[in-house]
Amino acid sequence: MAIRCPTCNRSSDEIKFIGEFCEECIANRIKDTVPDKAKIYVCRFCNRIKSGGTFRKLDKDTLAVALKKDLGANGFRVDVIHYHNGAASLEFECDYENAKVHFTKLVDIKTVIENCIDCTRMKSGYYEALVQLRGDGYLVERMAIKLTKYVEANGAFISKTEKEGTGIDMYISNKKLVSAFFMLYRLKPKRSYTLYGMKHGKELYRNIYALRL
Template sequence: MFCPRCGSEDEDLYNGICKSCFVKEAQLINIPSDVEITICAHCNSLLKGIKWEDSELAEEDLVKIAVIENVETPNYVDNLELLVDILTVKGSNYECMVHANGTIMGISVSEDHRVNVKIKRSMCPDCSRYASGYFESVIQIRADKRFPSSDELQTIDDIIRTKTGALSVKNRMAYISDVSVIKEGVDYYVGSYKAARKLSSAIKDVMGGVMQESPRLVGRDKSRGKDLYRIWISIRLPNFKQGDFIKYEGHIGQVKGFDGRKILLKDLESSNIWSVMWKEYNRIKVIARSSDIKITSITSKTPKFIQVLHPETYQPVDIEINDRISDLEIGTEVKVLEIEGILYILGKYKNNAN
């Protein structure tokens, strides 16, 4: 075979020329001299095609990745290694040098290519929504037959701030766009409905209460042919606190605590602990507050009755002995509560037992 480039004979030809000439003329890589990338000016996410992708990389790293992603490699190249150096930075323009090393037909080859990367600043849809005050859900903090207390509101606000910070690591729409105090309570406007659901559950786990969702039609996405909704999530705090007394299905109990699922109660007669689910809240009646507890003394005791002085009328009242109060002695100060005309002994006063 005869090479038309160098005139050598008796060599196999590649694309019409000998191996040596082919290697000399071949390139390890092809890359445009100018590359443009679009980065969100607020969150540093990167636009790829029509999709924004989250990124925690520094701007310089995004530039280097963009250069490498624009490299095209012929199929005759083996063992390719690339190194990108940033030479100069002028505003949004990065002048880079690409160092390429590889083999072509077993021969080591090195190349350098100069590339200019221009960064276009824009705003991703999530950041645009945030800047415009966009929200998908509203968490409504309410209280049954009252305004939420300052302590309750502070606790809820702490939960929301802490939980939002954690959620925003993976969900940029997990933000509070506005907080509104109205006569009924406080409203939190949340960028993401999914985040609002998690925030509401976290609040309910600590504060208890009844949670309800209410979707509202706010428009229509013509491009997808779908109605657009915003979700209002109402958390109604109970009309009682720990230590108050409630009645449920004929049973009277003191509230010992609650969580997101149930209310724990101590039966006034048996001292047994039982619970009521929040879905039964509307069947619960508050019959006394912890502030209604009074102090009195035991004046006499028989095998069947303990006698105390009524804390307001000072008249003697006989209370049937049960296992819960059988060890109380004459002269002991006790906590008592009158409910529906019946006086209950709650326990000794001096040791604050219940």
């Protein structure tokens, strides 16, 4: 026997019901509990978005993670359908009385400009490793390009580069990455260390790698 939705009077012959209400009225009711405004945090220098506790490249996936958190939409699956000029069209899905409820909602987005940790470090000349490339000018140049590509492809950065005759000094933000690079290419630079500070009672060292080419 057909039943009628107490809210919109539609019949269960026309539309799926969840309990005593039609699925559209249920979806609308849940939709009203989701805020229609959200904030995102974007770095002024690299334009990455704060998403899942760190700054990442802005795309539909990272935006969805950021918006879900800011909207407090914990029980939902959130997908970005479209994003343009301070508004996003979002698809929500949640479980309700053993059924899946879907709806789309347009959310206004306010962008808050921040400085991400990587850009802040880069601006202040932060580095953990100094790589001193020496020897043949052509080989030094090639190695510097290779190392730069590797460092940047892995999310770190070169703080500063200085020419020393035919040699190059490179100040790099991540020393683990520099070690990994030398391992990868089976290079054996001379290593030394300088103490540059303390953090939580631990001594912090900068690694210096001198490589002859």
